[in-house]
Amino acid sequence: MRETSAPAAGAAYLADYVNDIRGINPNTLFISGGDNIGASTFESAVQNDTPTLDALNAMGLAVSAVGNHEFDxxxxxxRDRVIGQNGSGEADFPYIGANVFRAGTDEHAIAPSHVTTVAGVRVGFVGAVTEQMPTLVSPSGIQGLEFRDTVESVNAEAAILQDGDETNGEADVVSLSSMRAPPPPRSPTRATTRSSARSPPG
Incomplete structure (x- = not known):
């Protein structure tokens, strides 16, 4: 007997689910860890993923980290079409990536974080993308960019959001939004430990 997989749910199903959750709690934030575009169905890919972005806009996506497929x-x-200048791109939501820098500088190539207020609480989101980007997308497409350690970059941005300086954007709660690729295999004789990238509330 041959096993068959169930068909993947589409945008309409996801929209209904998000709306159901919002019906239970109107303070719900719909966010994404990235890879919204790039690895998409033919119907979306052939139109430069405009249908996918339109669907996410209609669902009220609040913020998204950049995934590796955003750079396909x-x-x-x-930068120019999807994000645009001053929110003029096809995405109505902000894209964030705290570990994406212009090579050789400490200048973020993409907004590192986004803060929104829900029921009087300032919620900060810090985005990150896998450090393995040079092996996942065409090097020519990311020339001039540097993808730094995700944990260090996220924790540094989380600290800024909670340093008490209102001029650089403060948040009462900080959350990580990220879709990271599995780490490369390590030698069994070399054990490493990495700290959590999530900043505690308050």
């Missing part, structure tokens, strides 16, 4: 068409496409 190169950083210029992500």
């Amino acid at each position: 068409k190169g950083f210029a496409d992500l």
